[in-house]
Amino acid sequence: MTLRSRFTLFTVFWFIFILILYNIFVYFFVIRVTTRGELQLLANKADLVVESLRKHSMRGMEDAKLLSDMYNYSEMMRVVAVGGKVVNAVGIDKELLSIPPSVNPILTSETRHINGQRVIYLSVPLFDQGQLIGVVESARRLTVLDSYLQILVGALSVTSIGAIVFAIFGTYWFTSRLTGPIGQMVQTMREIDRSGKLHRVRLNGREESVELQQLVRAFNQMIERLDRTFERQKQFVADASHELKTPLTVISSYADMLKRWGRDNSEVRDEAIDAIAKETERLQRLTRSMLALAEAEQDDWMNAVRFDVSSVVKELSAVLGKTFGREIRVHSSNNSVQMVGDKEKIRQMLLILIDNAIKYSKEPIDVRIRHDKAGVKLEVTDYGIGIPESEIPYLFERFYRVDEARHRSTGGSGLGLSIAKRIVDLHEGHVEVFSKPGSGTTVAIQFPRHLQAHS
Incomplete structure (x- = not known):
């Protein structure tokens, strides 16, 4: 059974139930009021x-x-006198006059049925000096009242049937409008499944309720997010293919050259072996970066714990400074700066940023750590060649290179900053880049004070 049918049946059922209760209440209320009026008369x-x-x-x-x-x-x-003798009577209705007389010392009123018709009966006692001497009896047919009640029942029946019919069609129309966007989403999903292309559901503006508009917007946002994800995947595959094509072409060319002339020419053989080794190493670095980026796309990638980020920065700076023979200065507001996050991933992010600073500058590198009300802030500053302002918005895109020749010389794959940005996003942080050509670059990262741990 469809949602529309269920909602219609449920609504109509309760409407009929409430309508029946209302009609019963009106019927007996009218009987009570009118009977009380007749009895009062x-x-x-x-x-x-x-x-x-x-x-x-x-x-x-x-x-x-x-x-x-x-x-x-x-x-x-x-x-009626004491003893049941009728001493005075008026009326022409023989059935009313045939009611057996009764002498009762208390006032009595009731509704009786005579030959299927309702009759109200009243008995009022008569006292003389405290002694019961008789009663005054009255009886009245409710024929006119019953005819009015029949009209009332007919009117209630007709209006109830009309209301039920209206409720059925009205509810069906309303549920059609209510479930319309849902049907559109189902149809859109089927079209997506059939064609393999993503489509969005169109809103009808003010005709839809706020909740339905929110539902449609959420669906469209999901479609847009999937669309962006698919586009990124296509771009990633295209970029990866392009990046892999060059070293493979070089390796293939030198291998072919070895087959032709390298066996007898030592210079050609040495050149080919050296080139193949370099391109193989580059392929290995590129493959590792791609695997790291693929791992970074997983939602459960982060294992959040509380740790001292200051000690991580100092340890990593000391290792890299000794390895590359460079001066890396660490500036910390406190000896211990605590934060919540994935310690190994934060270390990987810092490694990427400091490694980039080492590659593109020859001056000392400054790493600053601050802890304030907003959270933890990390800054990596180099005083090297800098980045043009127009290139900054694209720095964190996959395989993006500011200068192709420069990246070839440094062995960069264009994936490091993408991985670092993903680490920042998983930690609910924010990254900014400040740079000026010839003056150096500063990468500032702000982590929130309270991080929602990912399970």
Whole structure:
């Protein structure tokens, strides 16, 4: 069963249930109010009879004028003495007059049924000096009231049926509008599955509810994110193919040259072996970088723990400074700067940034660590050749190179900064680059104070 059918049936069922309860309440409420009104009318007449008898010291109960003024064709009134003898009566309805007389010392009112018709009955006791001397009995048919009730039942039935029909069509129309965007998303998914191309669901503006608009927007955002991911994957494959093509071509060319002339020419053989070794090493570095970047794309890549980032920076700077024979100065606001993150990945990020600074500068390198209210801030500054301002927005793209010749000389693959940026993103951080050609470059990274650990 579709969501539209379920929602329609559920809504109509509860509407009918509530409508039935409402009709029952209205029916019995009208009966109660109107019956009470009819009974009050009989009570008023009986009080007039009792009041008239009291004025005459309870004499004249047999007087025909006592009840003649109270006569109504649908009523019966009579005075019954103690012992059950009817001493005075008015009325032409034989069925009402045939009601057995009863002398009761308390006021009695009730609704009876005579031949399937409702009749209200009232008995008012008569006392003379504290002694019960009789009762005034009244009875009235509710024929007119019952006819009105039949009209009320008919009106309620017609309006209820109309309301149910309206509710069915209205609910079906509403659910059609409600589930329309969902149907569009299902159709879009099927079209994506059929064609292999991503499509977005179009919004109808103010015609849709806020929740549905949010649902459609979330779906479109997901599609856009998938689209960007696919495009990045295509670009990554294209760039990787391009990067792998060059060293493979060099290796293939030198291998072919070895086959032709290298066996007898030592110079050609040595040149080919050296070139093949260099390109093989470059391929290995490129493969390692690609594997690291692929690992960085995994959502569960980070294992967050609390550690001293200052000690990591100092240890790494000492190792790299000794390895490359360069001066790397560490400036820390405190001896110990604690942060929450993946220690090994932060170390990998710092290695990439410091390694880039070493490659593109000959001056000492400054690494600054600060801890403030916003969190932990790391800065790596070199005083080398710098980067043109127009190139800064593209630094963290995969395989991007500011200067192709420069990267060839340094052996860069164009993936290091992409990996570093991914590490920063996983730590919910923010990275900025400040550079000026000929004056050096500063990479500033801000990590938040409270990091949400990834499981």
